[in-house]
Amino acid sequence: MDNTNDFLTSRCPHFWSMALAFVSFGLIWVGGLVTTTDAGMAVPDWPNTFNYNMFAYPVYDWFFGPWDLFVEHGHRLLGTLAGILAIAVVIATFISDRRSAMKLYSIGLLLLVIGQGVLGGTRVLADERVLAKVHGCVGPLFFMLVVGFCVLNSRWYCQLKSTENLAAGTTEKHLRPWFAGWVLTLCYLQLVVGSFVRHIGVDASPKGFKHLVYTHIALAIIIFFATIYYQLRTRGERGNYVGLTWPIRLLFLSIIVQILLGLTSWVLKYGIPVWADRWHWTAQYIIPEKTFVQTTLVTAHMAMGSLLLALWTMQMVRAWCVNSTSKELRSDILTDAKALKIR
Amino acid sequence: MQLRTNISLERSVLAIKPRSERGFLNSVGELRLANRMFVTMLALSLLAAAGCDTPPPQFRFNAVELRHQERVKLSDGLKFDSQYKQQIDLLTTTLFGTPDEPKFPFLTGDDDEAHAIISSENLARSAGPVNSNREGEQRGLYREHCVHCHGITGDGAGPTALTLNPYPRDFRMGRFKYKSTPLRTPPTDADLERVLRHGIPGTAMPAFATLPEQDIKALIDYVKYLSIRGEFERLLISELGALDGEPLIEIPKEATNGEAPVSDALSDRIFELCGDKLSDGIIARWMDRDDSITEVSEVPEALIAGSGEAFENMVVAGQILFAGKAACMQCHGPTGLGDGLVGNYDDWTNDWLKNTPDVDVNRPQSYQEFLDLGAFPPRPILPRNLHYGVYRGGGDPADLYRRIYDGIEGTPMPSSRTLTPEEIWSVVAYLRSLPYSNP
Secondary structure, three states, rough: OOOOOOOOOOHHHHHHHHHHHHHHHHHHHHHHHHHHHHHOOOOOOOOOOEOHHHHOOOOOHHHOOOOHHHHHHHHHHHHHHHHHHHHHHHHHHHHOOOOOHHHHHHHHHHHHHHHHHHHHHHHHHHHOOHHHHHHHHHHHHHHHHHHHHHHHHHHHHHHOOOOOHHHHHOOOOOOHHHHHHHHHHHHHHHHHHHHHHHOOOOOOOOOOOOHHHHHHHHHHHHHHHHHHHHHHHHHHHHHHOOHHHHHHHHHHHHHHHHHHHHHHHHHHHHHOHHHHHHHHHHHHHEEEEOOOOHHHHHHHHHHHHHHHHHHHHHHHHHHHHHHHHHHHHHHHHHHHHHHHHOO | HHHHHHHHHHHHHHHOOOOOHHHOOOOOHHHHHHHHHHHHHHHHHHHHHOOOOOOOOOOOOOOOHHHHHHHHOOOOOOOHHHHHHHHHHHHHHHHHHHHEEOOOOOOHHHOOOOHHHOHHHHHHHHHOOOOOOOOOEEEOOOHHHOOOHOOOOOOOOOOHHHHOOOOOOOOOHOOOOOOOOOOOOOHHHHHHHHHHHHHOOOOOOEEEOOOOHHHHHHHHHHHHHHHHHHHHHHHHHHHHHHOOOOOOOOOOOHHHHOOOOOHHHHHHHHHHHHHHHHHHHHHHHOOOOHHHHOOOOOOHHHHHHOOOOHHHHHHHHHHHHHHHHOHHHHOOOOOOOOOOOOOOOHHHHHHOOOOOOOOOOOOOHHHHHHHOOOOOOOHEEEHOOOHOOOOOOOHHHHHHHHHHHHHHOOOOOOOOOOOOOOOHHHHHHHHHHHHOOOO
């Protein structure tokens, strides 16, 4: 089957946007590592790195220097790569995609990635933790929007809009994209709460932190059950749409992994919860601060949160596309039927 | 029949409408979706930014201790004049600086003996915001590793404190649990280093085993600094009751409300006024601690062997002492399961809970005002289940010896100085046998 359509003349926009999505996810990992290892202020200047042009900083010093410098400088370079890829996406979209909204969308992505870079730089120059918090929230938002963009110029989307599929899709679908949208919003809210937990101020109130932690747990439970509900309610509707089936399965699996990572992160960072402090192994447990395991798993919990956002975005956008396509068809059919009757 | 009609209708529709018009975002609903997504997420991000401001952190005044002293020394709910808080703030800030710019009151300058316990360079390394230089030398160590639990003031009230069990240590009383010195004597640097490097099992105190030597040293100095500062603040508060309304120190009004910097003359007067309180009392305790280390007699061969008849005899003797002369059974229970007396509180809680008139742990409303001022809800301190074989202060024979001989500072675990070294070693032998016995 032809992978392009009348509105999309080449696969280039999809290729570049997918590359951008992968780099963005990598960037989220490295950014998370910056926070976990407190490396945010390892390089005090920006956009330079210790008075060097960012790209001219000696590779030897970068690789074999202090760990936090390695992470922070790497984060900056990866951020630059994301910016370059965003430019490639804009160019490819303007050349190959006839949809004006997609052109605007690509420009929006470019502006957002530039803004995110400036935000990160300002955080360093002002040494402001609040900006670090916002920077940490905008990153996943950007990743999410890139994933949405990828869906809309994907092979799947072209096939959905192809003549054959349109002809075959006769029944209206009820894939509840609005519900997916709500869960997506909750996921993002959860990420924002998580960012508050991670970037908690040095003189923040203990009660405030406790409430944040409880909110984080409550949201995790709500999102978990919402995912199960969505899975069950749309099972029949998804039917033959493979593109709607695997993301929700992956989503379900990811949520379970994420909850386990969350529990592990807590134990690795703050020890055994009060209610679990009654066994021999909990009595002898010592928190391994700043070790490879702690750093990796805590960062993985953060990155997995962004992956969940991406999967829900994919689910929501695809559900919306299928729904609207089938609605379009039904309204067209009804209009046509009315016209026939009149005739 | 119906299906066939539908398909033919669709085809006719498709023939009328070009496919390109069906592309994404040509549909109004889909355009709205994209807009909503973007606006909602951006709004949430802005919400994250809103409501947050980060002025430089300041040391928190010990309001709980002030209220405690008011309840003890004044009657009928009276309170000390608010000028005292300002004066204490001024004194402590003049002497100890701020979290971003700490300083230690070296009363006689470079010759001050206190340089032996605290290095200004280490304070500078530990204080302030987290950052590092090109060589990887870390700054702001306290905020990187400690502040989230122990708090910016070292009051054990960091953001995470309420969610941890036990609560993080409040350094301001100058009391530390696991050390090689007797009760009411500060720990040695080696004691603090050990806790930092190895952590405390079963608590939120992590093992900073990966930190470089100089970072550990810097953190130790900063902990001592916070402790001495906190003790000094408590000392000033404890003296308020005797002042009878007289000012703690005559200070120009502009200096107390922060409108004018502290002049050199005023600073000198503050040093003069507070010098003796600091050097003779608080700092002297820290200076002398290395001389007070509890000597541990030689570990018996039988205990090192951990088996054999001699060891078994020690265990039997230890068991008798456990239930009798040493009175361990009272709290740890007859078989060491930790199921003896409960309902005790540590000194950090008893400080305002037990020693305040009309406060009853069973009536939360009687101590609500302390909670409002920042104290944490009282949690009983539980005796250790000795069958775990996990000892927070270390499981070496010498560590157990010291725990028995000196007790554990700030807890109901008393010192047992009436026991002879042989008797203590017998109790140690019994303790070490418990994990291998049935309760």
